[in-house]
Amino acid sequence: MSFVFYILSAISVAGALAAVLLKNTVHCALALTVxxxxxxxxxxxxxxxxxxxxxxxxxxxxVAILVVFAILxxxxxxxxxxxxxxxxxxxxxxxxAGVFAVLGWAILGSSKALPHETAVPTVTVxxxxxxxxxxxxxxxxxxxxxxxxxxxxAVIVAMHEKDGAR
Amino acid sequence: xIEQADQIFVHLLHWLLGFLPVGIQGYVGVLLCVATIIVTxxxxxxxxxxxxxxxxxRMQNRLGPNRVGPFGLFQPVADGLKxxxxxxxxxxxxxxxxxxxxPVFLVVVVFMGYxxxxxxxxxxLVSMDSxxxxxxxxxxxxxxxxxxxxxxxxxxxSLLGAMRAVAQMISYEVPLLMSSLAVVMMTxxxxxxxxVEAQNQYTYGLPHWYIFTPWGFAGFVLYAIxxxxxxxxxxxxxxxxxxxxxxxxxxxxxxxxxxxxxLGEYVGMLxxxxxxxxxxxxxxxxxxxxxxxxxxxxxFFGKVMLSMCVFIWVRGTLPRLRQDQLMNFAxxxxxxxxxxxxxxxxxxxxxxxxxxxWVVCSAILVGVYTLMARVGMRRxxxxxxxxxxxE
Numbered sequence: 001m002s003f004v005f006y007i008l009s010a011i012s013v014a015g016a017l018a019a020v021l022l023k024n025t026v027h028c029a030l031a032l033t034v035x036x037x038x039x040x041x042x043x044x045x046x047x048x049x050x051x052x053x054x055x056x057x058x059x060x061x062x063v064a065i066l067v068v069f070a071i072l073x074x075x076x077x078x079x080x081x082x083x084x085x086x087x088x089x090x091x092x093x094x095x096x097a098g099v100f101a102v103l104g105w106a107i108l109g110s111s112k113a114l115p116h117e118t119a120v121p122t123v124t125v126x127x128x129x130x131x132x133x134x135x136x137x138x139x140x141x142x143x144x145x146x147x148x149x150x151x152x153x154a155v156i157v158a159m160h161e162k163d164g165a166r
Numbered sequence: 167x168i169e170q171a172d173q174i175f176v177h178l179l180h181w182l183l184g185f186l187p188v189g190i191q192g193y194v195g196v197l198l199c200v201a202t203i204i205v206t207x208x209x210x211x212x213x214x215x216x217x218x219x220x221x222x223x224r225m226q227n228r229l230g231p232n233r234v235g236p237f238g239l240f241q242p243v244a245d246g247l248k249x250x251x252x253x254x255x256x257x258x259x260x261x262x263x264x265x266x267x268x269p270v271f272l273v274v275v276v277f278m279g280y281x282x283x284x285x286x287x288x289x290x291l292v293s294m295d296s297x298x299x300x301x302x303x304x305x306x307x308x309x310x311x312x313x314x315x316x317x318x319x320x321x322x323x324s325l326l327g328a329m330r331a332v333a334q335m336i337s338y339e340v341p342l343l344m345s346s347l348a349v350v351m352m353t354x355x356x357x358x359x360x361x362v363e364a365q366n367q368y369t370y371g372l373p374h375w376y377i378f379t380p381w382g383f384a385g386f387v388l389y390a391i392x393x394x395x396x397x398x399x400x401x402x403x404x405x406x407x408x409x410x411x412x413x414x415x416x417x418x419x420x421x422x423x424x425x426x427x428x429l430g431e432y433v434g435m436l437x438x439x440x441x442x443x444x445x446x447x448x449x450x451x452x453x454x455x456x457x458x459x460x461x462x463x464x465x466f467f468g469k470v471m472l473s474m475c476v477f478i479w480v481r482g483t484l485p486r487l488r489q490d491q492l493m494n495f496a497x498x499x500x501x502x503x504x505x506x507x508x509x510x511x512x513x514x515x516x517x518x519x520x521x522x523x524w525v526v527c528s529a530i531l532v533g534v535y536t537l538m539a540r541v542g543m544r545r546x547x548x549x550x551x552x553x554x555x556x557e
Contacts, residue, residue: 026317027264030264030310030314033310049294049295049296049299049300050296050299053296053299053300053302053303054299054303056303056304056306056307057299057302057303057306060303060306060307060310061302061303061305061306061307061309061310061339062306062336064310065309065310065313065332065336068313068317069329069332072317072325072329124295125295125296125299125356126354126355
């Protein structure tokens with residue numbers, strides 16, 4: 001738990017809080033990007049280069065852009081008159097607490113799964129690639145299939161709308 | 167002596183650091199390298215802008231800048247001073263914070279990419295295990311700055327320009343990554359130093375650059391197309407098409423903020439050229455074995471400036487694409503060809519060395535290219551030209 005860790009955590013938490021609390025939707029999306037960047041830097045701080053850069057490439061380069069695109073193309077960036085906050089905050093709170101509890105349980109349980117890890121493991125990109133292509137090739141293929149299905153689905157949705165308009 | 171000239175900057179750094187106490191040498195060394203990058207590439211930017219204005223002038227049968235200094239050589243200095251002294255106007259309805267952050271973010275992210283580029287033998291700032299991934303992560307972040315600039319200006323031209331730019335950059339980022347991936351498959355490393363080392367070998371005095379293989383040549387052409395689109399250069403300069411959108415996403419920027427966008431664009435071009443040279447043109451290695459005595463950094467910067475000349479040449483030659491043409495080209499032509507190129511690279515990798523793999527790989531690439539071009543052209547109907555608006 002170094003000094004850098006605290007700075008990075010502060011950035012991530014501040015970004016996430018701003019994403020929830022700001023009123024303008026595009027500002028929220030940009031604040032979310034800050035939180036993503038903070039997480040990527042945390043990965044880098046843990047010497048996980050691949051995870052960190054993939055986080056930047058995927059989340060800042062693609063997901064954040066898609067989020068702002070979706071906001072602009074659907075509702076416009078103007079703040080609605082009746083406020084942006086939910087009218088049923090307790091339901092949201094319960095769901096958030098539930099998700100947090102599950103994640104916390106999984107993370108706390110992980111120390112039992114790997115009881116004898118004392119030294120910090122060094123994992124290079126080459127190791128990750130080899131593992132993906134040998135031991136984890138089936139999950140990789142399943143993810144690829146899922147993504148292809150999603151892609152085809154998106155194309156079909158777009159094509160259908162075009163026909164309907166005509 | 168030859169060794170000295172090759173390593174002159176490395177020796178200079180060590181000599182300078184020799185004056186300092188050991189404890190802070192590492193930090194000062196990094197600072198010095200960063201400062202050098204931040205000084206060198208804007209200097210090259212000034213030269214490139216002058217080259218562009220002179221070159222475009224030549225192509226358009228005019229003189230180009232010729233008032234400041236001999237042959238207009240000091241024009242970039244005058245431009246820089248002008249942009250520094252101009253008033254910085256922020257529109258009343260603009261989102262002030264985001265409007266301010268956009269150019270800053272762009273320049274920071276663009277300069278970060280240089281951290282992993284090998285600019286000469288032993289001249290890489292950070293030799294990272296996943297350097298290429300880092301480079302692309304930084305390149306992907308520029309889209310966000312473009313969006314921030316366009317959205318925060320609260321101007322329909324800016325917003326349209328930003329939407330176009332982001333759509334275009336997302337579309338062409340996929341082929342850019344995929345075409346570079348062929349090189350990674352062949353080298354087996356994401357480290358740019360290793361990629362250059364793999365190409366720095368000679369047979370009969372000729373280099374082992376990846377561009378001199380079928381998959382490498384196809385990959386380089388696709389990379390050049392995607393890189394041109396990624397940097398919003400003509401013929402893919404729709405996001406800032408002057409005739410349609412004033413200046414696209416930076417319409418509402420003036421003074422030094424505009425200069426920062428300008429700088430970001432050109433430094434991005436230099437960096438894309440640098441990566442292209444590193445991946446396909448052998449980085450800092452010499453084009454012939456008997457030329458290896460020329461310092462490595464001269465080759466790197468020479469290749470980068472040569473690519474800039476090609477950028478300028480293309481800008482002076484080709485007309486701008488239309489939005490639908492741009493998207494169709496990216497998704498229906500460039501992307502399938504990059505995927506095919508990955509297959510061809512794999513074939514090349516696993517076939518025994520010899521003339522057969524040259525024939526097979528070239529045949530696949532040329533055949534599919536011809537087929538796709540034929541099928542694509544069949545849908546087009548080229549009648550006599552009609553001018554709807556300019557009669």
